[in-house]
Amino acid sequence: MFLASAQLHIPDGFLSLLIAAFAWLLALIAVAAAVRRAQATLDERLVPLAGVMAAFIFAGQMINFPVAGGTSGHLIGATLAAIVLGPWLGILVMTAVIALQALLFQDGGLVAMGANILVMGVIPALVGYGLYRLVAGRGRRVALLGAGIAAWLSVVAAALLTALFLGFSNTVSFAIVVPVMLGIHALIGLGEALITVGALSFIRAARPQLLERSAAVAGRGWIAGGLVVTLLVVLLSPFASSFPDGLEWVAGKTGFLANAQDAPYELLPDYTIPLLGETALSTIAAGLLGALLVAVVSLLAARALRSRSAERSH
Amino acid sequence: MLPTAAFDRYLHGESLIHRLDPRVKLVVTMLFIVSNLLLPDGAWLAFLAAGGFLLLGARLAHLPPGYLLRRSVLALPFALAAVTVLFSQTGQPLWAFRLGAWTLAVSDAGLLRFASILARSLLSVQMAILLTVTTSFPDLMHGLRHLRVPGVLVAIIGFMYRYLFVLADEASRLLRARAARSAAPAAGQAGGSVIWRARVAGSMVGQLFLRSYERNERVYNAMLARGYRGQLLTMNPHVMTARDWLAGLAAVLLLAAIQLAGRLAA
Numbered sequence: 001m002f003l004a005s006a007q008l009h010i011p012d013g014f015l016s017l018l019i020a021a022f023a024w025l026l027a028l029i030a031v032a033a034a035v036r037r038a039q040a041t042l043d044e045r046l047v048p049l050a051g052v053m054a055a056f057i058f059a060g061q062m063i064n065f066p067v068a069g070g071t072s073g074h075l076i077g078a079t080l081a082a083i084v085l086g087p088w089l090g091i092l093v094m095t096a097v098i099a100l101q102a103l104l105f106q107d108g109g110l111v112a113m114g115a116n117i118l119v120m121g122v123i124p125a126l127v128g129y130g131l132y133r134l135v136a137g138r139g140r141r142v143a144l145l146g147a148g149i150a151a152w153l154s155v156v157a158a159a160l161l162t163a164l165f166l167g168f169s170n171t172v173s174f175a176i177v178v179p180v181m182l183g184i185h186a187l188i189g190l191g192e193a194l195i196t197v198g199a200l201s202f203i204r205a206a207r208p209q210l211l212e213r214s215a216a217v218a219g220r221g222w223i224a225g226g227l228v229v230t231l232l233v234v235l236l237s238p239f240a241s242s243f244p245d246g247l248e249w250v251a252g253k254t255g256f257l258a259n260a261q262d263a264p265y266e267l268l269p270d271y272t273i274p275l276l277g278e279t280a281l282s283t284i285a286a287g288l289l290g291a292l293l294v295a296v297v298s299l300l301a302a303r304a305l306r307s308r309s310a311e312r313s314h
Numbered sequence: 315m316l317p318t319a320a321f322d323r324y325l326h327g328e329s330l331i332h333r334l335d336p337r338v339k340l341v342v343t344m345l346f347i348v349s350n351l352l353l354p355d356g357a358w359l360a361f362l363a364a365g366g367f368l369l370l371g372a373r374l375a376h377l378p379p380g381y382l383l384r385r386s387v388l389a390l391p392f393a394l395a396a397v398t399v400l401f402s403q404t405g406q407p408l409w410a411f412r413l414g415a416w417t418l419a420v421s422d423a424g425l426l427r428f429a430s431i432l433a434r435s436l437l438s439v440q441m442a443i444l445l446t447v448t449t450s451f452p453d454l455m456h457g458l459r460h461l462r463v464p465g466v467l468v469a470i471i472g473f474m475y476r477y478l479f480v481l482a483d484e485a486s487r488l489l490r491a492r493a494a495r496s497a498a499p500a501a502g503q504a505g506g507s508v509i510w511r512a513r514v515a516g517s518m519v520g521q522l523f524l525r526s527y528e529r530n531e532r533v534y535n536a537m538l539a540r541g542y543r544g545q546l547l548t549m550n551p552h553v554m555t556a557r558d559w560l561a562g563l564a565a566v567l568l569l570a571a572i573q574l575a576g577r578l579a580a
Contacts, residue, residue: 010392011392011435011438011439012347012351012434012438012439013347013350013351013431013432013433013436013438013439014392014396014434014435015351016351017348017351017352031467032464035464035466035467039466044542044543045534046470047466047473048473048530048533048534048537049534050470050473051469051471051473051474051476051477051530052473052474052477052481052526052527052529052530053526053527053530054470054471054473054474055474055475055476055478055480055481055526056481056522056526056527058474058478058482059478059481059482059484059485059522059526060485060519060522062482062485062486062489063485063489063515063519063522064515065511065512065514066511067508067511073512073515074515075515075519077519080523084523092467092470096467096470096474097474099467099471100471100474100475100478102442103446103451103454103471104446104475106385106386106442106443106446109347109439109442110343110344110347111344111348111351111438166392166395171396171399171431172395172398172399172402173398173399173401173402174402175402176398176401176402177395177398180395191512194509194512194513194515194516195516195519196516197513197516198512198513198514198515198516198517198519198520199516199517199519199520199523200520201516201517201520202516202517202519202521202524203520203523203524206520206524207524207527210527
């Protein structure tokens with residue numbers, strides 16, 4: 001139940017006015033651009049297409065699968081929308097979904113809606129679509145694997161952005177909520193990745209021309225955009241840990257901080273690299289190293305898959 | 315699943331609030347939420363006054379007592395996240411306890427902050443519910459149009475609302491078909507691995523997508539056949555009356571008074 005309701009919709013009252021206004025400003029720019037671009041390519045087709053597709057996302061969120069112990073996973077759909085419909089239409093569709101959920105079900109706030117549009121609409125378009133575009137033309141297996149990674153990453157990036165919004169509003173404790181949000185959504189993201197890949201492989205088999213059309217509507221700038229946002233997320237995280245935090249305050253008092261450092265599983269203790277000391281620079285470097293590791297692993301996996309599919313075609 | 319009752323929370327009624335122009339209600343709701351955000355932490359008098367404002371609205375709309383409060387549990391998952399603020403504020407420690415290897419201390423500043431966040435979110439969610447239960451969805455859309463929200467966006471949301479029910483039915487048919495095909499032994503695991511189950515769900519989503527996409531094509535052709543040229547028309551003029559202006563003005567003045575109370579008391 002908690003998994004099913006964890007859709008990252010921030011209600012009103014949890015974001016400070018400054019953060020909410022800033023998020024609205026960014027969201028308005030993105031949505032205005034999306035309206036213009038989508039109208040330019042679709043003209044009067046836009047309204048029925050986006051409207052029905054938004055309803056599809058909403059209905060698609062009802063489709064679930066049992067995971068274990070009474071919990072079930074279900075689709076969020078933002079990455080799927082961005083990949084199948086293209087990023088501009090994807091942003092519009094998710095904006096409609098978020099607006100309707102806020103207006104009709106109070107699922108997500110009205111003043112906080114700008115933040116929700118960024119989290120659920122713009123992030124999946126950038127991270128999800130951008131990373132998918134990177135591998136889209138390279139054979140079925142690579143494209144599907146890329147879509148899965150893109151879906152997972154966009155859920156995790158969305159969770160991080162939500163945690164950052166809440167943290168900067170001084171509504172939550174960074175030290176507790178950032179790792180918890182990332183942990184939960186790393187799991188939710190797995191379900192999202194699996195469903196997205198399943199849906200995409202079905203659509204590829206049934207109507208492949210639909211996917212080719214969506215790949216043609218947006219430029220390669222989205223790839224750069226996706227990579228930049230992934231990088232930005234990494235660069236933002238040091239601020240998340242630089243605030244004075246009660247947990248660390250208590251930890252310092254009780255001497256727990258000294259014990260916490262030598263946990264056996266900590267590869268990068270406290271998200272810093274020992275050599276560089278405890279500076280923001282060190283945190284950034286640690287984040288970059290982590291992102292690089294993920295990138296190298298996915299690249300190697302993609303290369304291995306590609307060579308295998310090439311062997312088979314000989 | 316989504317119960318049918320959850321789809322439309324609009325309650326029919328003939329009250330002052332129901333008859334109010336939707337754009338007045340939208341603007342006052344937004345101002346109310348912003349006003350709550352602007353109130354300083356611990357401005358209890360002002361929060362109480364805002365609660366009174368809400369109660370007045372619910373009373374004028376003839377809502378059953380406690381209705382808004384019952385519906386406002388939606389913000390609870392986020393309140394769970396906000397609990398962590400108890401430990402993150404520097405202040406006088408009130409109460410410390412051990413949680414495994416961690417010692418957590420609740421500070422007075424943390425408690426003040428948490429209670430204020432909870433008050434703000436409860437008030438804001440209830441106001442949004444008041445807006446929804448007293449304004450029908452088409453009226454809400456017209457209100458957005460009049461407030462200069464881009465017509466395309468409003469039309470998309472309106473379209474989504476129209477096809478929500480149709481596609482939700484389509485999704486339940488898919489789910490029912492899956493349930494009919496799937497037998498589960500009384501004990502033990504049924505079906506394949508989690509990954510296999512997720513892929514089945516993925517195929518269902520893909521199928522739902524294609525059905526929706528084809529429906530969109532049919533809908534578009536039907537609209538073209540009926541003379542659609544990119545604009546949705548409405549027959550409701552939605553003219554602001556003197557009563558709408560007065561109600562809006564009164565609400566704004568009340569909110570200003572609440573702000574003043576919050577600032578002076580703090």
